[in-house]
Amino acid sequence: MDENLETCLAQVAERAGYDGPPQAARAVQNVLEVLGAHLVGDDRTDLARLLPKQCRPLLTATAPATEPLTPESFVDAVTDHGSDDLTEARRAVHAVLPTLATMADAALLRRILTQLPPGHAGLFGCTDPG
Template identity: 45%
Template sequence: MRWEAFLERVQERGEYTTAQEAERAARVVLALLGAHLVGQVRAELAARLPETLALVLLNPLQAAEPLTAERFVHATAAWIEGATETTAVWDIGAVLSTTADAAGDDLMERILFQLPPGYDVLFGRPQPGRRP
């Protein structure tokens, strides 16, 4: 997906007034996500993102342990200046739903397999029978 198209979708979904706000959210969320994905799955997702964001995903913020979906929201709020947990959920949804569109169903299934329960909802793709 092209840089402009990705950011336009994030900006639209996040209802950001500027592309800079969308970019800030995308960089933080993808940097945190990158710490939780490994191997071929992370490489395949990076290949489907704009180059700048692929590099963010491949050079993630360090995580000592996998974050639950709830802790992922807390971490996002901590990394985005002025964010609250409520706005972080909004930021995450805008970025991860756009990321899910770029990834496609097969790759998303493999991504969600690597993540703790609850991330399916953050990606805007709740899985039947899975509880957050």
């Protein structure tokens, strides 16, 4: 396993309280595929470049969404995408998105948040961009 991937999965597992990498990998997959559908252009590709190479297609290969998601519907979409239930989806979102926020610089994170409807900053563990 790639060292960057191991580090990423360890961070997600620690934030979520998962037993190990398999649970973290599933969370990363579910969240990145939903997020990827809601980001476009350079912001999506710039974020993908920061991810371990195995995770990049999860973010970039998703077809664009037809309508934006509120933070609550984002979590619902993760549930629909493969999480066991709403509680597990929340756990995954609150572990994966803050991990992504630590990978991105402030400017990229601000650009990402401006593509998403208001309220998503909290899912990333930060405040809404001004």
